[in-house]
Every structure is written in structure tokens, then in C-alpha cells.
Amino acid sequence: MKYLYYKKTLSLPDLSKLTQRSLPLVTSTVNSLIADKYITKKGLAPSTGGRRPLMFLINPAKQKYIVAVAMDQLITRLVIFNLANEIVLPLQFLDLNISEDEQAVDKLITFINSSIQKSGLDRKSLMGIGIGMPGLVNAEKGINNSHLPTPNGSNLGTYLKQELSLPVYIDNDSSLITLAELHFGKAEGMQDALVVNVGWGTGLGIILKGSLYRGSTGYAGEFSHIPLSKTDNLCSCGKKGCLEVDTSLWVMVEKAKAALAEGAESSMKKLFEDKSKHFGDHFLDAVIQQDPLAISILSAGCFQLGKGLSTLIHILNPECIVLSGRGARAGKMLLPSIQQAINEFCIPRISDQTTITLSTLADNAELLAAASLVVENSQFK
16 A cells, blocks of 8 residues: 555556565455555556556545644644545644643644544544654654653653544654655655755755665754854754754744844845744745845855755765755755855765755645655554
């Protein structure tokens, strides 16, 4: 099922090759899934000169659904997908400061329950809930060591499962964004790549040999805490000198506010008066509209980001670096300063083999991968 979920349409020989199972076994399994209406026949593949194989895909009419939740430090988003990744419940928003709100977990539970109720779906038709969130997350154990302490001090994943009465799977937001790019986006089919999550913080996912690399304890990719900043500003981790204090959208917004307070002229002065959107979204709007102050601040942050990526290029030699996450909405404005830093700090023979590309998934990346968390952990019976 998961191969059809990612690849959309496959033949029996395709499935046999991907699963490394015999063709008779794959045929039997597919027939069973057809009988249960999880899979349907699409028709014959285009002719390549030989016998055209029958193609299969996930049945979009199957009444099974997935709740996908994408959290960052300030905003929580939710959609409900069917198994064909079609949206059944449109995007829902919750303003939730997970660093400061002591009731954050209970508010998250209320938000998820109310969204399910709003969908009108039978709760029995929900396969589970996938949640992406910032912090040092151990996906296997369902623990977030940075945010969202539970009221009774128990394991976050276990607590959510008990309170929501549904299977719940959690993972780090940058890891999920990387998985989305690997399965649905710009890193699809690549063996060695990096995915940068440009958001309120700065995250990283590492793809090695075609799979997400998590490290020995699941915390690989904490790129934002390498000591490259020349400032004495304190990072959210409690240390000084972290890359994140120069490169996160949060810091860029604060720099914009400070410049406006000192009398700088910018379209952001008016944009920031609109409280219906977060300052970070207004900042990105200003960048897209080519506001000089916004571009100047973004360029400075991206140059520092490029310095950090230069280090990773030398160490990992990736074929591609994908700029993803909320900040990818800035588009081509991200590229010049990052490329300038790479040109300045990288050995050309190494950096010339790495392409820098922009995500086409952007904000949807984490939601797509949150849904795939449920697919990866489900038994289709």
C-alpha cells in the first residue's frame, strides 16, 4: 500500500521489484486488497513494445481517512486526507505558541477533536493522526524533549493516543518535510540530498542512500545549532552563537520591527498593522513584493545560511539541496545570497556537483508527510 501511496500507479512487476517479494505473493496480496476495496484497477500501461501490464492505484472511494497535523512554534495546521491524498477537510488553523502556552497539549487535543467533528466523518473511518512538530522528537518512542509537556508528565504520543482514542504518530517537522520532498517533491529519486526547513526556526533533513538519516538516537539534522553566528544573541536552545539566531524567520521579523522602530521606510509598516496574519507571513509577502528592507534582511540571513550549507557540502557532498518549509514561499529571493556564500566558502570542485533548488511543496510538505506517517504505520486489513 505504501508504494502505491507514494508512486500513485504501479503494475504487479513494479510492486514485486519494490517490495522484493515474489510475483505470486504480490498478486495474491493485491487481489486481497482489491477485495477489501483498498486498491482498484486503472487500466493497461502505455505500450513499450511488449505486453502491456495492468496498472493499479489506491481506490479514492475507499472510506478511510487520515488526519494530518503540521505544527510550528506559533501556528498549528490540520487537514484530513483520503488515501488518495485528496483533501476531505480543508485547511484548519490554530494560533498556538507551543513554547509559552502551558495548556498547549490540551488545546491541541481540543483543536483536533473539533476539526474531526467539523468534517462530519465517522471516527471509525479514521486510520490515525500524524503530527509534525518542532523540537528534539524521538518518533519511535513518541517523545518530544523540547516542547509540549503533558499535564501528567507522561509520554506525549501515548497521552495523545489516550485522549483522542485514535492511533497517533509524531515526528520532527524537518524530518517530515524531508520525507515529503523525498516521496513527493524535489528530492524524489535522489540518493544523497539535504532538505532545509526555512521557518520560524531553521531545520534540516539528511537523505543518505535514498533514506532519511536519523542518527544513532534519532536527533540527526540539528543544523541550526552549529556555532556560526558572530552575535551574542541567545538561541532558544540556551546556547550562544547558533546559526538559527541569524537565519530563522523569527529573527528576521524582529530585525524588521527594530528597523521600523528606528524610522526605516518599508511596506512592512502597514503590513504589520494587519493582525489577521502572523508577522512572518507579512515579512514573506514584503519579500515577494520586493520591499528593499525585507530583501536586505532576508539576504543577510540567507548568506549565513549559505555559510552553514557550505560546511555540509564539504562533509556530505549532496547531489541536491532543497529549500523547503514556510520560508520557501520567498522563492528565488532566497537563492542569490545562499549561492554567494557557497561560492565564497566552498571548494568549487565539490560545490559544483550540488544543485540548490526550491521546493514546489512549500507549506504542504509537512502535512503530506504527516499523513504518510499514518500510512507507514498502518496495517491494511
